[in-house]
Amino acid sequence: MRARLMTAALLMSSVPAAAETVAISAARMFDVASGKTTDRPLVIAVDGRITAVGRQGELSIPADARLIDLGNHTILPGLIDMHVHLTSDPTLSGLQRLRYPGSFWTAIGTAMAKKTVDAGFTTVRNVGSGDYGDIGLKKAIERGSIPGPRIVPATYAIGATGGHCDSNALPAEYTRDRPGIADGPDAIRQKVRELHKYGAEVIKFCATGGVLSLGTSIGAQQFSQAEMNVLVEEAHMLGMKVAAHAHGNDGIKAAIRAGVDTVEHASLADAETIEMARKAGTWFSMDIYNDDYILAEGEKNGLAPENLAKEKEVGLKQRQTFQAAWKAGVKMVFGTDAGVYPHGDNARQFAKMVEWGMTPADAIRAATTKAAEALGREADVGQIAVGRYADIIAVAGDPTQDVNLLRDIKAVVKGGMIVKDTR
Incomplete structure (x- = not known):
């Protein structure tokens, strides 16, 4: 009897839960790979991973999506x-x-x-x-x-x-x-x-x-x-x-x-x-x-x-x-x-990296795309890109002009879930 109950429990645990879809919007997005800033970005994630990245009005929001609107902020990868x-x-x-x-x-x-x-x-x-x-x-x-x-x-x-x-x-x-x-x-x-x-x-x-x-x-x-x-x-x-x-x-x-x-x-x-x-x-x-x-x-x-x-x-x-x-x-x-x-x-270190030779964008890449490469985990972290975890932060301004903005993170999304929001 106990064996049958354990088998049933294992079968139930193997049934996948319904996928959660999240749509994340903001005023701007800094693309760490290209070095460009995109206005009115929209990021779609399913079960914590990004499935689409585009612009509001051009990329459709799925009907079942939970919306995370980061308002008049700039987003970049965690x-x-x-x-x-x-x-x-x-x-x-x-x-x-x-x-x-x-x-x-x-x-x-x-x-x-x-x-x-x-x-x-x-x-x-x-x-x-x-x-x-x-x-x-x-x-x-x-x-x-x-x-x-x-x-x-x-x-x-x-x-x-x-x-x-x-x-x-x-x-x-x-x-x-x-x-x-x-x-x-x-x-x-x-x-x-x-x-x-x-x-x-x-x-x-x-x-x-x-x-x-x-x-x-x-x-x-x-x-x-x-x-x-x-x-x-x-x-x-x-x-x-x-x-x-x-x-x-x-x-x-x-x-x-x-x-x-x-x-x-x-x-x-x-x-x-x-x-x-x-x-x-x-x-x-x-x-x-x-x-x-x-x-x-x-x-x-x-x-x-x-x-x-x-x-x-x-x-x-x-x-x-x-x-x-x-x-x-x-x-x-x-x-x-x-x-x-x-x-x-x-994030206090970003300013030192700029003081000693890097541009703000270089310093940000050292903590995103470059770090992901050094970890061997480019498929998971380091960019707001399809396939990566929906790990996204928001700042009030342009961190490529003032890297100290990264010392005041307004919102943090990890795996499509808000873990901090002080806006």
Whole structure:
């Protein structure tokens, strides 16, 4: 009897629900692919994906469509942040973090996810989270239990013993789990497989030291070439992209030789390394806003003098490297390291990208079409185009003239559903 009931339930769950049709209108649409602005756009979506894009009066609205009229606003695709840590809070930095259990960070991730999607970022790549917190957030968002962006999770960042991704704040007599640590090619290969098993969709590893770790030199390489080669080979074999945290020049070069898809930070890349990245087609994801926040708020938030000194060493140089890499033709994506500064403020970086060489349209493409390409998800996100998710944001004005408009998103539609409307 129980088996028959279970079979019936499964059959009922396989019956598709009636398709919902949505028509989204606005005053203007910025087409990120062409760089052109269209007046009076109309977007039709069925079950969360776009089926038609045209102009009001030229494209028919289906009779059963639910209308979302965004009024006298400009629409563009939902934004993509390629480098976030949703289960981090910058106001609890340094040793303060040790006062809280792992479950706390997953819990606050629910609030950070809402701040992120409300800021217009409908897709994020979460490149490091303890306790598989980003997997929990992803599943809760996909069930509709909490609001938030689409998450491409890395789970734990992989690091070498004593490196940037290790926990170096406690003396030897105190022990804690270090699930992301692996040394040597065989252990690294196993770690990639393990993270993939538990839900990772991208692999992030620490190729060099970093700013916010203790006891690491910011530029020092922390994995050998052989270790990086194995990591990238295994991840690619499993269908995953690879992101390398790398500030130092030697580590960036080794990561590029290994075939990583994106280099995070890329602060100290020299001209030779920039040319390597251009030739290899490696993407740079450079968090060039958060220097302002770290130096203004870091001490109050609990960062150690060592961390602040390293930020002072690298902040300006990273922005200069960004400018040189962009001029040289390196492929660039939008990645903020949100979690090092407050979630929801992701769009503050657009102005820095413009200040250091991009046009507003370039910066927007870095967070839309280019980010989607780097993710390998051009069919899903990054454009208002047929086949993509109906992820759409609205601003009051022309963001190609004033990129700071992206700091004040008036409405957010995700998958054809309004998740924010403050008009």
